[in-house]
Amino acid sequence: MSLSAVHGTLSSLKSCLEDLGTGMDIVTDVAMDLVETEAMSPGIKELEATILECARLDRDINYFVDTVQQVTAEVNAQQPEAMFGLSDKVKELFAQRIARLSDAELHNHGKVMAFKVSINSSSRRDSQEASEDMEELDEDIAVTQTQDNFTCPLTQVEMVNPVKNNKCHHHYDEGAILGLIRKRHSQKKKCRCPVVGCGNTDVKESDLIPDQILRRKIQNHKRRSKKLNTVDLN
Structure with missing residues (x-):
């Protein structure tokens, strides 16, 4: 071989x-x-x-x-x-x-x-709260909140696979933050959190945890937005 x-x-x-x-x-x-x-x-x-x-x-x-x-x-x-x-x-x-x-x-x-x-997070919600959060939110409010909640600080676009930093609690798109960490390490440098004003100067891969709840919210928002756009076109 x-x-x-x-x-x-x-x-x-x-x-x-x-x-x-x-x-x-x-x-x-x-x-x-x-x-x-x-x-x-x-x-x-x-x-x-x-x-x-x-x-x-x-x-x-x-x-x-x-x-x-x-x-x-x-x-x-x-x-x-x-x-x-x-x-x-x-x-x-x-x-x-x-x-x-x-x-x-x-x-x-x-x-x-x-x-x-x-x-654990899902089990703490009662069925009414979960329904309101996942399916019955007003579309206009959801669209307004998206830019603040769903945008990656690195790519400045909506996240696809959000991960949460366990140290500073900020979110990033997984691919973007891993790319930045590896680039900094290849330069023999530490990776600073890209969120403006954050004092975390050493973001590590081991600090990142996939945020499945946020990912579901993003996916639900996309479905609601698509449905809303379809209604507007009609």
Whole structure:
């Protein structure tokens, strides 16, 4: 196997990680729907087990990709014949890393934490509040509030996948803030929170938690706006 083939496989795995993240968002959405319609649905536990299993798979794939990258980086500097032992070396190193992990760490996965926060927040609402919040808000008020609540401070457009900073509590679009963090780190610099006046000078990926409730509000706003525009055109 050539290194180019290995790199192609890693690219496919990274695409799988994106799909896995989308799947975890869907699991959270389904769980929130259940909470809003059935206060103590037994299905919530099953969905929690599902998202924990997804978190395990996400973790393991990330560790595997990192292991392969580490091993192939070492091979690049050696003789071509080192490729023959590449598979065994990856398996050995990956097994060592996985053996040191604990399932308790899965509860710290960003999307698992977002799942729990979303469920707890949804369960604290009664059915009337949830209905008013998600379906029966006046469209004109919703449109007025959108610019303040749903706009990413980096892109200045409506967020698609909002994440919340656990330190300063500001929201950003996930892709935009991750891009900024990685750019600053490549420059050997810390990433300052892009919200004007914020004193948080060191935004880290580990500080960011997906905000599924805000994401649902944005999606509902888009549906309401589309419906309103359709009515106006008619």
